[in-house]
Amino acid sequence: MQYSLQDKYELNEKLRCTTWQYSKMLSLFRKVSERYPETKEYSFYGFLRRLKLIQRCIQKTFSIFPIELTAKLSGEDNTDLEIYIHSALINIYGALDNIAWTWVVAMDVKGKNETQLKGMQVGLGKNNKYVRDSLPDEILLTLEKIDRWNKEFLSPLRHACAHKCPPYIPPSCLSTEDDRTYRNIEEQINSEYSNGNFNTVKTLYAQLETLGSPAPYLIPSFAHESEPVMFHKTILDDWNKLFTLSCSFADYLLTVPYIQPE
Structure with a gap:
């Protein structure tokens, strides 16, 4: 499994875009945390700190393993790469939870009988009924476009990292x-x-x-016959979906009339 010339060109273009995308998300969520100070735990200390970690993980992934790489990595570099990819996957998933909590707190979303939402009730997945029901159409449409990605790609990878084994990158292909x-x-x-x-x-x-030759893919699980995952493409696709979704939420929160919490 190797990248084609077209793949390499597209990945390098996406990598270059991460700089301005990071700046935009940083600016938007700083404004969200200022407008809704009660969300600061999630919007500022949560989302923005994770964002910094994710961007750094992407930078280090492409630094350790440039997509033009032809020589195999050393054992230490291979391990460092696994660490950065592991961190990126966990924090991308966590950033989605931070967005969900920011929304719930900012919009004062309640559960059954006007009770406070707790724990697993807060999220952006299809099972998070109260959160999904509270979303305006423009955000819901954006979210529905990435539901399949969340269910089939991000969540299985995150759950494998958290509950089974860390990402394994073979020493060679x-x-x-x-x-x-x-x-x-x-x-x-x-x-x-x-x-x-x-x-x-x-x-x-x-x-x-x-x-x-160097292996540009990771093995998510050994217990089941899981397909290898091309990690450069995966973390950039994850980043871009996070960018689209976070901007959609932030844009709405910064334009809707603000109601002072009681």
């Missing part, structure tokens, strides 16, 4: 030819090891290290 060579060398290693030829074994292991 083997072509069909490299795979055959790898298996042959493994057989030689087993044979030489049995014969006590440890210097030869060491040489053969060094040959294994020369095979393959």
Whole structure:
């Protein structure tokens, strides 16, 4: 699994856009936190701090593993990459919750019998009935466009990270030819090891290290047959959906008449 030339061009363009997108979200949610000071825990300390972390994770991901990379990563770089992607996925999901809580507090959304919403009642998913019912059509339309992404991509990845295992990025990606060579060398290693030829074994292991190319994908889960996820594309797609959704919420909150909380 590798990126095409068109993929690389589009990813680099999206990466460049993250700078101004970050600035816009930063400006909008600062204004939201100022207009609705009661939301500051979620809009300022929550959403904006997560936003800073996510942007940094994206920058470090592309710095450690540029999409033009041809040489395999060191073990330390590979681990650092897993850390940054893990953090990005968790914080993107958390940023959506911050948006939901900002909305609930700012618009004083209530539950059944005018009770305060708690815990799992607050969110942007289809099961969050009270929140969804309170949304104006323009925000709901934006949200409905990304429901499938949230259900099929972001949520499964986040839940795997939080409850099963962190993202795993293979140390290399083997072509069909490299795979055959790898298996042959493994057989030689087993044979030489049995014969006590440890210097030869060491040489053969060094040959294994020369095979393959860097793997631009992660494995979300080992318990099930999950498809590999191209992580450069995934975190930028997640970022862009977060940008679209956050701007939609912020624009509405900054134009609707403000009602002082009792």
